[in-house]
Amino acid sequence: MSLDVPLPEPPSLDTVDPSEYEDADVGGDEYHREDLEESLREGAWETAFEDWAAETSLSADEWAVVTDLELVSHFDFFWDDFADRVGYHAPGLPEDWQERDLHPELESWATVSGINAGLTELGQRVCEVLKEEYVDWESEFEAPDDLPDL
Numbered sequence: 001m002s003l004d005v006p007l008p009e010p011p012s013l014d015t016v017d018p019s020e021y022e023d024a025d026v027g028g029d030e031y032h033r034e035d036l037e038e039s040l041r042e043g044a045w046e047t048a049f050e051d052w053a054a055e056t057s058l059s060a061d062e063w064a065v066v067t068d069l070e071l072v073s074h075f076d077f078f079w080d081d082f083a084d085r086v087g088y089h090a091p092g093l094p095e096d097w098q099e100r101d102l103h104p105e106l107e108s109w110a111t112v113s114g115i116n117a118g119l120t121e122l123g124q125r126v127c128e129v130l131k132e133e134y135v136d137w138e139s140e141f142e143a144p145d146d147l148p149d150l
Contacts, residue, residue: 002053002054002055002056003053003056003058003059003060003063004053004060005053005060005063005067007045007046007049007050008049008067008072009072009073010037010040010041010044010045011040011072011073011074011075011076011077012037012073013033013036013037013040013076013077013078031078031079032078032079032135032137033077033078033079035079035137036077036078036079036086036130036134037077039130039134039135040077040126040130042134044126044129044130044133044134045126047129047133048122048125048126048128048129048130049122049125049126051125051129052121052122052125052126056118056121056122057114057118058114058115058118061105062111062114062115062118064105065103065105065106065111065115066115066118066119068103069093069102069103071091071092071093071115071119072091074091075088075089075090075091075119075122075123075126076088076089077123077126077127077130079135079137085127085131086126086127086130086131086135087127088123088124088126088127089123090116090119090120090122090123091119092115092116092119092120093106093112093115093116097112
């Protein structure tokens with residue numbers, strides 16, 4: 001399945017210290033956010049988004065929820081020197097989406113789960129494009145052998 005929607009603007013990268021994310025264990029203190037943000041604007045975002053959109057299972061209606069809630073602007077990408085990779089933090093819909101009445105089109109856990117999974121997949125694709133085609137700096141650390149593949 002593919003998603004035929006306009007290309008959203010790439011996110012401006014946060015200044016949150018990635019070590020503060022509950023779901024990330026980041027080494028080093030040089031996150032290269034300015035470099036990554038420049039790469040996003042120079043074409044990494046467009047390439048990754050188009051690749052992802054060609055394969056995603058998100059529907060246009062689900063993408064409209066993402067757009068309405070401005071979730072793309074909450075992506076964060078950073079260099080994880082210890083792991084020698086581009087890390088990311090994907091936005092997502094919270095578990096209490098029903099109580100918060102976030103959006104009138106959100107009616108099921110399946111929709112929420114699908115949106116969250118789709119955003120995670122987009123974040124991963126962006127990281128791959130950045131690392132493969134834009135990152136030209138070397139890690140100061142040797143990545144451990146037991147690091148999970150992203």
